[in-house]
Amino acid sequence: MREISEATWHQEVTCSSIPVAVHFYAHWSPASAEIECLLEEYEQRFRGRLKFVKIDIDANPGIRLANRIIVPPSFIIFYRGVPVNGAPGPQPRWVYENRILRAIRLYERRLKYQEVRI
DSSP states (O other), rough: OOOOOOOHIIIIITOOHHHSSEEEEOOTTTHHHHHHHHHHHHHHHTTTOOOOEEEEEETHHHHHHHHHOOOSSEEEEEETTTTEEOOOOOHHHHHHHHHHHHHHHHHHHHHHHHHHHH
16 A cells, blocks of 8 residues: 655545545554555455555644544545545444445446446
8 A cells, every 4th residue: 555645645636537545544553554454455456446545644734634534543535536435443344345345336337427428
């Protein structure tokens, strides 16, 4: 999972052509490390359909405040810079998978709709 910063946020998240799953983490949070392992599994499984990145909330306070991240780990899926789904704090495995699958379905439906309109 690639690490991003405030400087690369716009390019990596806002300008992405596919949905982006952002893992907001902190080095001092043991739950962040556990969730990162899980998200790395999902990154392999959903490669090409969803981009996964992580951002350290302590090193990037502007992004933390802009996205109202209170507790690490937090997980938000963005599409064209807009949050479409997420999970604050540590959650069970099924919650992450459910959020990911819903975001992918939404994205793929939008692609089909765009193809029909053309």
